[in-house]
Amino acid sequence: MREREDEWTGLMRSAISGDDAAYHRLLRSVTPVLRAAARRGLSRAGQPVDQSEDIVQDILLAVHLKRHTWDADAPFAPWLFAIARNKLIDTLRRRGRRVFVNIDDFSETIPSEPAAEAAPASEVAAQLKSLPTRQREVLQAIAVDAASIKDTAVKLAMSEGAVRVALHRGLTSLTARLREQ
Amino acid sequence: MKMETDQLIRTLAADSAYRAPSVGFVLALALLAGAPVSVAMFFLGLGFRPDVMTAMDNPFFDLKFAVTLGLAIPAFIVSLHLSRPEASLHGWGWLLAIPVGLLVAGMAGEMMLPQRLPAMTRLVGSNSRVCLTAIPLMSLPLLAAALIGLRHGAPARPAIAGAIAGLLSAGLAATLYASHCPDDSPLFVATWYTLATALVTAIGALAGSKVLRF
Numbered sequence: 352m353r354e355r356e357d358e359w360t361g362l363m364r365s366a367i368s369g370d371d372a373a374y375h376r377l378l379r380s381v382t383p384v385l386r387a388a389a390r391r392g393l394s395r396a397g398q399p400v401d402q403s404e405d406i407v408q409d410i411l412l413a414v415h416l417k418r419h420t421w422d423a424d425a426p427f428a429p430w431l432f433a434i435a436r437n438k439l440i441d442t443l444r445r446r447g448r449r450v451f452v453n454i455d456d457f458s459e460t461i462p463s464e465p466a467a468e469a470a471p472a473s474e475v476a477a478q479l480k481s482l483p484t485r486q487r488e489v490l491q492a493i494a495v496d497a498a499s500i501k502d503t504a505v506k507l508a509m510s511e512g513a514v515r516v517a518l519h520r521g522l523t524s525l526t527a528r529l530r531e532q
Numbered sequence: 533m534k535m536e537t538d539q540l541i542r543t544l545a546a547d548s549a550y551r552a553p554s555v556g557f558v559l560a561l562a563l564l565a566g567a568p569v570s571v572a573m574f575f576l577g578l579g580f581r582p583d584v585m586t587a588m589d590n591p592f593f594d595l596k597f598a599v600t601l602g603l604a605i606p607a608f609i610v611s612l613h614l615s616r617p618e619a620s621l622h623g624w625g626w627l628l629a630i631p632v633g634l635l636v637a638g639m640a641g642e643m644m645l646p647q648r649l650p651a652m653t654r655l656v657g658s659n660s661r662v663c664l665t666a667i668p669l670m671s672l673p674l675l676a677a678a679l680i681g682l683r684h685g686a687p688a689r690p691a692i693a694g695a696i697a698g699l700l701s702a703g704l705a706a707t708l709y710a711s712h713c714p715d716d717s718p719l720f721v722a723t724w725y726t727l728a729t730a731l732v733t734a735i736g737a738l739a740g741s742k743v744l745r746f
Binding site: 375382404407412417419420430434493495499515519 | 535536537539540541542543544545546547548549550551552553554555615616617618685686688745746
């Protein structure tokens, strides 16, 4: 536990000094921990656990966009868990109403449709559709087609700088839309 | 189109070169942009008091600036601290007691000096209504600026961060107002400046709880 958290702090410091691989590794390493925390939080609140992935994605976006508020001299884990707690509480507060509505839906639909449905596309994916075309294309190329910034620039006939800007703007507006929904 | 978490992580990693400016920088910039509006309001609506040059020799006139800046500067520091998600007021709240301490010292000092006017007259002062309107009005552009700056951070308690932004903007607006205000008694400052500040703080808390969530 302690070792893992020290490793995170080290990875985040490397990430801030420009090591992209360290940043990727850090995000992959924190995700299972965040997922477990989100599941625990949801089940404690008596909510369906299958929504945990939305919370995980919400937390990851906030971690990414607010990482400049982390003090590089402080350990990373307390900062991460503060963001995670904030997002979890926020989601539960928002879900409060929605889940109530869903329960009503269930009582009407369950008898006729007993089969479990596949998990719906994540909220991030749903909001992705509403982004401006350029931002969506860039996000799509990098997220889904696993293209590099360079490949994306060639494919969309944009400069690499423009791809970077569209990528960052896309992530920022995605987060804003998730917050407003 | 679906977005798996792995794909999101890949996307975030691709954006890792982006470097956001610090919250302190953004907050300072926002305040610098908002300040001219408040200063313009001050010169258009109020202006310096006519005897400002001689007033500067009065320690109780000067004390007003010590109190208002003694509020604004610690509030700036505390609001920056609270823009980090894991931060709390614990260990930092005492900074906000600085202006209170200065005021209490001022009131004690005034009490020890012979006074021409009774305490109640000094407390009521000559234009408390202007004080109660001018400070909140002049603090609004600064409050908006502070909230915009703090939005760049990630405060875990948005209402508290907003309240501190209210203290910050009220402190700055009161610094402007103090150079117009003809009342120098610490009793007046402790009553009316405090009421005006409390009003701005409440507005800040309310606005903060809405706009500072991340």
